[in-house]
């Protein structure tokens with residue numbers, strides 16, 4: 256039996272014939288029927304026709320609760336009325352002026368007030384562009400080339416941002432000095448050579464590696480929560496070690512808060528009390544429209560200033576466009592401390608409920624994460640880094656995929672890597688529904704786990 260013929264995959268196909276038909280059309284115009292690698296999963300993703308609050312409707316008319324929120328970017332869920340109203344107003348006034356607009360300044364004022372490290376900022380059109388500009392700023396500031404990134408860290412759709420993203424056991428090397436590994440066949444050797452890979456959450460090893468490479472390192476870039484590899488939070492001790500070593504060696508410390516910003520009103524850096532030199536932004540600050548940003552210490556950000564002697568050039572057609580600003584502004588205004596705390600508590604309940612569901616089903620599975628960010632993993636021990644997460648994935652074979660498809664049939668959408676995040680559109684009701692969906696999915700899955708992946712039976 257191929258994976259495609261699995262009875263639970265067949266059930267998914269029976270559940271979603273309209274999405275399957277649209278996928279067949281998509282295959283003619285998109286490679287593999289997909290225009291975004293992260294949104295694709297086998298046998299095909301659901302086609303969504305509309306969404307409001309935390310509910311999406313698919314092409315077959317099912318309603319699914321959205322715990323993916325466009326990969327964490329929709330902190331208010333879909334089509335929040337004041338965002339819709341603001342965007343409608345703005346589009347009638349023009350979408351992108353190629354000039355300053357007041358709403359750029361309004362949104363930047365909110366962000367600089369809230370995030371401790373951000374004295375000044377620049378908007379970009381994506382998180383990838385934000386991390387790119389942070390790295391360029393660090394290279395210009397230090398005159399050095401190499402960048403230290405974390406094993407399992409993800410910083411966008413360019414090579415350096417994805418080096419050693421998936422640390423496969425046969426090629427990752429020793430934990431104390433991981434190999435610099437390409438993700439696919441497109442990586443130039445020069446990028447691999449310019450990237451020093453650091454083990455996550457290992458302060459002593461990080462300190463040794465920084466000492467070894469200190470004179471060549473322009474920047475250390477780190478996600479305070481390892482977003483693509485299990486939602487693993489960094490410890491305060493680890494981030495403080497990076498902070499101290501960076502300061503001691505004239506290295507720029509960059510926090511990539513594209514995902515982690517939502518765990519606290521002032522981002523993970525406020526929560527953990529560790530302040531980087533530069534911060535990369537994205538996702539929630541755009542209120543659902545494409546966005547990114549880089550911000551930080553005023554003296555470093557001044558390198559982007561047209562008044563600077565040799566400015567770091569940052570052009571970008573849609574950076575700070577008025578339409579995105581018009582969505583971001585009401586979104587960030589509504590994401591106040593109370594709402595931030597509320598969705599964090601909802602996610603605590605989600606994690607507890609998920610953990611209980613796995614225990615009751617007698618199947619190995621855990622909910623990792625922090626704040627409003629959650630990931631199901633199959634590790635036997637609490638996750639410390641991406642190796643723990645990946646090792647669990649490898650043991651669980653195709654079970655995660657079947658779990659994801661089952662959850663969709665039971666009305667709950669997550670990322671196919673089983674990442675869930677809460678939104679302000681949710682209440683206890685949605686958390687209870689998601690937990691019930693997991694219970695039902697695990698009941699259905701258990702006989703297959705017993706025969707196809709007995710390693711996961713407790």
Ligand SMILES: Cc1ncc(COP(=O)(O)O)c(C=O)c1O
Nearest residue numbers: 381382383409410411482513514
């Ligand atoms: C931590 C992190 N940094 C950067 C990016 C890149 O952002 P974008 O997809 O908007 O380019 C992402 C995207 O998921 C991310 O998770």
